[in-house]
Amino acid sequence: MKKIAAFVLVATAAALATPAMAQFAKPEDAVKYRQSALTVMATHFSRLGAMANGKAPFDAKQAAENAAIVETLSKLPWAAFGEGTDKVGNTKALPEVWSQQAKFKEASEKLIAEAAKLNAAAKVGTLDALKTAFGPAGGACKNCHDTFKAK
Numbered sequence: 472m473k474k475i476a477a478f479v480l481v482a483t484a485a486a487l488a489t490p491a492m493a494q495f496a497k498p499e500d501a502v503k504y505r506q507s508a509l510t511v512m513a514t515h516f517s518r519l520g521a522m523a524n525g526k527a528p529f530d531a532k533q534a535a536e537n538a539a540i541v542e543t544l545s546k547l548p549w550a551a552f553g554e555g556t557d558k559v560g561n562t563k564a565l566p567e568v569w570s571q572q573a574k575f576k577e578a579s580e581k582l583i584a585e586a587a588k589l590n591a592a593a594k595v596g597t598l599d600a601l602k603t604a605f606g607p608a609g610g611a612c613k614n615c616h617d618t619f620k621a622k
C-alpha cells in the first residue's frame with residue numbers, strides 16, 4: 472500500500488513538472504488544438520467586429536457573451552506551441568515562434584491583456600466602449616500574425 476502511495480505521489484509530481492507539450496499525445500494534436508482555439512476565438516472576435524464596425528446591430532448581451540468567450544480562448548493556444556510542433560500538420564506558424572520565444576510570449580501576453588480589456592469594455596454595455604477596445608485587440612491579433620504566422 473505504501474508503495475502504491477509513493478508511486479502515485481511520484482507520478483503526480485512528474486505529471487505536474489512535465490511541460491505543457493506533454494499534455495498532447497502527438498505533436499499533431501497540439502497543432503489541431505491551437506488552430507481550433509484560434510479559429511473559435513476569431514469567430515467570436517469577428518462577431519464583435521461586425522458590431523464595432525456597424526455591419527451588425529449592436530446588442531449588449533451578445534457583445535458581452537462573445538467578449539467573454541474571446542477572453543477565455545485568448546489564454547489557450549500558447550501552451551500548444553511546444554518544441555517539436557513547428558513543422559507538423561498544416562501549421563502556418565513561422566520558425567520565429569521558436570527562435571524568438573520571448574517576443575512570441577510578449578505578443579501572446581499582449582493579446583491576453585487586450586482580450587481582458589475587451590471583455591471589460593463589453594460589460595459596460597455601450598457600442599462606444601466596445602469600439603474603443605476592439606481596435607487594440609485586433610491590433611494584438613495582427614501584431615502577432617505579422618511576425619509569427621505565414622500568409
Ligand code: ASC
Nearest residue numbers: 513516517520609610612613
Ligand atoms: C479577426 C481575425 C483575426 C484578426 C486580425 C485583426 O477577425 O480572424 O486574425 O481579426 O485580422 O487584424
